[in-house]
Amino acid sequence: MAETLHRLRRMVGALVVAVLLPLMGASVAMADGQIVGGTRASISTYPWTVYLATTSGFQYCGGTLVAPNKVVTAAHCTEGDSPSAVRVVAGREDKQSSAGVVANVTKIWIHPNYVDATIGSDVSVLTLDRNLSYATLPIATSADSALYAAGTSARILGWGTTSSGGSASRYLLTATVPLTSNATCSSAYDEYSSTAMVCAGYTQGGTDTCQGDSGGPLVAGGKLIGITSWGNGCALAGYPGVYTRVSTYSSLITQQINS
């Protein structure tokens, strides 16, 4: 129910920006990019990229297929939800198409320590009602610390808004962003935890995940290294996007994959 309220708030926010502000004659500075500052991606290139939708088909988060019947997403995407309220859409690049498959969810696991994204443990694993015939993405483990080096180019993917408070994308979008150092992210955010999180973004901003991209993948070295989690606005200079550090939670995630 908390997540339903979040969703309603986001939908009302989008309505205000899309309808009311133009009627009021207000001009809104809009980054005109994709994700923010990205481009369209083919689902065939990233077949493990999925989205979470309501039973009426509204896309509200992203996710990653990590086993034929398991999806990694953010805890803040599934908090308070019953499995019966969640659909996983795979193999569909265009939200307005009927391509791919819509799976039901039989179980939602949320990290036991999860309270709020800015505290950490923002990770959830969904069990699907069937095995999907799409390629899966391996998750980063404690052996993959090299993938987290500052400056590493990482890929973001999602159907979220193309500007802060803007409208969501009809199509899957992608971009690459450099991982920041822990020092850089600590300077930006008092809440940053170098064990629970990793940050990515250009010093000058311009490219980032945004509302609705949450739960989706941050990929480097052919592995899931992060889960889109939070940030101050989107694509702002000095405020990188914050992602769940997957390697910290890999044992628990693997336990869920094998459960």
Ligand code: 4AZ
């Ligand atoms: C969100 O609200 C959200 N710029 C996702 C990612 C970021 C900020 C907000 C990072 O889902």
